[in-house]
Amino acid sequence: MEQSAAGMGMRGRSGIMALVAECLEQPHGTERPVTMLVGPRGSGASEAHNGAMERFGVDHPFAYLNFAADQALLPRYALALIARQFERRLPQYRASHFPRLTLGLLASDRELRMTTRSEGRRAIQQQLDQFRQQAEDRYGDYLGAFLEVAGSALGAPNGAPAVVAALLRDAARGGGRRLLPGRRFAGAPQWFAAHPLVPSRDPWDALLELNMWRHSGTGQEKRILDRVLFAAFLDDLRHDTARRFAPGSYLLLLDNCHTDQGRLFLELLTGARRDAALAGAVCDPLTVVGSSNRWLDNWGPSSGDQWPWRLRSPDRASLRDWRERRPAHDSDDSWWYPLRLRDLTLDEVRTGVELASPRHSGLAPFVHRLTRGLPVAVGQVMEVLDLANARSRGGRELDLWLRSLPGRQMRSTPGTSLVDAALDHLLEDFSATQREALVRCAAARDLAMGSRVLNSVAPGGAGEPLFNEVRSRWLLDPDARGQPHLHPWLRRLLLWRLAADPDEWDTVHELLAEHFEAEEQSAEALYHRLAAHHVDEVVDRLTGHFREMAAVRWIRLVNAVTSAPNRLPSDRPPVELLGDLAPEEPAHAITDTSVIRGLVCARWLWSDPLGDPGLRLNSVIAARYDRLSELRGSDIVALYDEAERYRRWRHRPAGTDGE
Secondary structure (H helix, E strand, O other), rough: HHHHHHHHHHOOOOOHHHHHHHHOOOOOOOOOOOEEEEEOOOHHHHHHHHHHHHHHHOOOOHHHHHHHOOOOOOOOOHHHHHHHHOOOOOOOOOOOOOOOHHHHHHHOOOOOOOOHHHHHHHHHHHHHHHHHHHHHHHHOOOOOOHHHHHHHHHHHOOOOHHHHHHHHHHHHHOOOOOHHHHHOOOHHHHHHHHHOOOOOOOHHHHHHHHHHHHOOOOOOHHHHHHHHHHHHHHHHHHHHHHHOOOOOOOEEEEEOOOOOHHHHHHHHHHHHHHHHHHHOOOOOEEEEEEEEOOOOHHHOOOOOOOOOOEEEHHHHHOOHHHHHHHOOOOOOOOEEEEOOOOOOOOOHHHHHHHHOOOHHHHHHHHHHHHOOOOHHHHHHHHHHOHHHHHHHOOOOOOOOHHHHHHHOOOOOOOOEHHHHHHHHHHHHOOOHHHHHHHHHHOOOOOOHHHHHHHHHOOOOHHHHHHHHHHHOOEOOOOOOOOOOOEHHHHHHHHHHHHHHHHHHHHHHHHHHHHHHOOOOOHHHHHHHHHHOOOOHHHHHHHHHHHHOOHHHHHHHHHHHHOOOOOOOOOOOOOHHHHHHHOOOOOHHHHHHHHHHHHHHHHHHHOOOOOOOOOOHHHHHHHHHHHHHHHHOOOOOOOHHHHHHHHHHHOOOOOOOOOO
């Protein structure tokens, strides 16, 4: 299922591929953005990198770096690995070379031996030749040495198909050029002497400066060295594309840029582009696609209120859109282009399920309702559904099997349940204390409200910082309007964990109900009363409102209240559970109260994808609305319409009324 899950992740990502193609086709000197794919873990960024390599890697020089590798990827290591991959020979192009970057790396590599500065100036070329020759003798070329110290950053993204893994291996092995002795430094020392950040105007003095910055310089001087190396790298690319039969553009893919090393690399890259633009240089030919499952610090507060960019969906991405919305060149934000990876639509999930596991194609609506289309969640649920003992079930037996889905074991991680594996993936860097607080706060629809109410009675609780952590990891629902809701899949996971402790479940929902009662927010209070299983109280209140409210408003209230979570037994099918909660009354005893009880309980079960996996309660809900329209006598059109809606139910995008 790993490859099929990756395939599902790429569905709906055609806009990213179109943007990359558009950037790669631009003529020399065209400005291109640093496109950032942002979203929670498992939202499809790795699949996008895989897709870009598979589609463009055969015909264009490309480089891929994973900043989440075990070893810290210093900026100089990253540049060397990128240049090494770009040097891969393609039959339609001349080989690419990086003389400025290579010389800058050599000059700052090992500490130069000298007793006086003048002696060092005389000996520097000889020592650099020795360093280079030693690297060539051992690794085949100088840049190849960096494969030993930082090669783990070249590992393929999760779910990479065989063709991508092969391309990456070829890029790492196929790079590397031995330069003829007369062309080893070909004007590069003079470039460093002319660079505005290097104080020495003598070429060899300038290289000595680089060496001293690396080995005995201050933190500021080490940062200046990094800036000079990035400028050298971009200038090598500009000169390379200006030659005949050279590639017109290069594709750079940067995964997991939220790490310290990833953020530093992006800061240096965008800074080098800004400096070049302000100096009047043409833009480098890099098409950059990065990914991050965190808000980056240099974008300002994670609320985004101080950042000029507003997130776009990949479906709306284009160079024209970026150009129309970007700030001026003198802004640090001029080069960014943030795209928010979206969840998969029902049709995309259906197509993915049909391709990955055709026998389960009928379960696509259930999978989409449950996961809201988060790619990694779709893959995880399908992995569980694909277990051998789930193949031949149907009807009541399938409902029962699906109702216990959270506790089912994962094939990829034996001994780990679906809920544990999914939470560990989404909350990878959260501490145990933060996770416990988040489980409690998930009881509230509004995470910020849950943090304030529940942590006000929990000394030492995570409070507002927890909310900021969740937001900075893109774990809020992007479709929620006005209120910070957790992504529906993550909230379901946390609620399943909360339901394992019945006393804690009741306590947090009672606290929230009392808070909303005090705030006179009756719908929210009833929502939590129902979650705490106060069915009689909720039915009495809704019956009273039914007699006094307009039907449209009352239906909206019922939908809001009955979307409450539940911790009902998972060993009973939905129809039997409904019979326990709202037994059928004799015909002569039917009242609006008994009908509303049946409606409330049926829709409460129905609104939970695991409460009624097959939507078997649609007809029950429709019948209750029909009966209410008969009992009401007036203002009944909305009730009839609602009955018809459930009777002829069509799956709609998650988050709309009724889902």
